[in-house]
Amino acid sequence: MPGRTSRPGYFSEMTRMTIAPFAGFGLGLRKPHYAAFLEGRIEVDFVEAISENFMVDGGQPLDILRRVRADYPIALHGVSMSVGSADGLDPDYLERLRRLVDMIEPLFVSDHLSWSRIDRFNSHDLLPLPYTREALDLVCANIDRAQRALDRDMLIENPSSYLDFASADMTEWQFLGELTRRTGCGLLLDVNNVFVSAANHGFDPIAYLEGIPASRVRQIHLAGHSQGEELLIDTHDQDVPVGVWDLYAHVMPRLGPVATMIERDDRIPPLQELLDELSVARRLGTPSLRTAA
């Protein structure tokens, strides 16, 4: 299990990351494919499960996850930790996630650089942060608290965003760099989110990929998006488009061992279609993984 050793708080400007590297190619565990994963050996190196779907007391979902875990390494990916909430983290959420982590012993535990909840209102969306010094201090404190509660380092995913706050003191990639340096967390690089945010806010995606701390990236998401009225929307309901594949091919030689996956959340196709799409990732990413190894 990729666990953590005792370490000081984020104020110590910690730079060491304790998440063990893992190289491979995987898919998200989605309901239409539960039976396939339970019935036979699917050609993936790992499976990613949405944490909140399994942070329950009992019943079939947990039983399925335990059975899948018996055959595949699992990454736990959350959508509700709300590491950017100005009023802190939800202790009940952390307690339930810790129980799941202890049960599953995942490869990674990840969530998003975003906020969902303020006071007692929970939007259930990944809302954007202004990349200010104030936000950086707050997110670092929240991630530090989460990592202590989970007794392990996390991966933080770059979001797709539709707002670019004028009050920002730094770029998103600079913010992520500071975040990883101060908390010891790693990065889940969502290449589609880079593509979407770059289109929406007019920054250069290559500058983004070259600006992030490459050695901190442990996992990659590849997904599709849709054209909204004025902005690109991160819908996760399409095949991975050419532009995202190009960015993936560009960034892979910069990275060490990473776990790449196709993330599909809506209009979920037959499993074989996703496996075919994953084979493209294998073709593009494997040479870099060999070099990194």
Place this chain on the structure above:
Amino acid sequence: MSLLALQRDVGTWLRDGSNAAAEAIGVGYRPGLAVYLNNYRAQLAAGLETSFPLTRMWMGDDAFQEATIIHVDRVPPSGWTLDAYGRDFPMTLAALYPDHVEVAELAWTEWAIGEAFVAPDHDIVDAASLSAVDWGRAILRLSPTIRIAEVSTNVFDIWLALTEDRPPPPAQRLSEWRTLLVWRIGHSCQVRPMNAPEAAALGQARSGATFAQLCDILVAANGEERGTALAGAFLGQWLAEGLIIEIANAVQPAP
């Protein structure tokens, strides 16, 4: 503007979508704010559709969609999981359809099934262990998956027909209230109506009465012969249905 103030303003925008809320954040952000507002409403509506498929089928798509829009406006989400958002939806439906009580009762039934589906796992009592039970002190520990509600319509018949993909019967008011029991055996959720004596007995058992006290209550209400027979019948049925997870001994009161 502080981060806390910004997040409160964005929360207000998502809840009311007003010009004033958007202006507080900044007019230049309107296109992006519109995307988040749409995502917020769509997520909540989709969550309700997932939690209440049979209620939607009973109401029809248009009426269900209207109800979800009203619910999203009235009830902001507070829990960490979207799965919890539908908890108050039966109350919204009860307020919207006071003359069609079956709508809210059907929604309650679906919600109770959803809760039972992910309630804590448990063992069930092994029949071979019953010979060792001291029935004078026995307390029946019941499944944590149990959900109970009083209903005033034939909602059970409607629910059953919809789950079996049969045309449902017209909604009818019952001559007297009926109790619906929802629970889970293994991974399979169960629903059945209970008659008044069984509902009262199960209620006593849930509140911690000993089996002997439960027998006394049934005898007092139904007479010696019928009361004793009912107690035995309920015990047998509850054991067979996996409703009893443990038979414990009550602590003897101090002399």
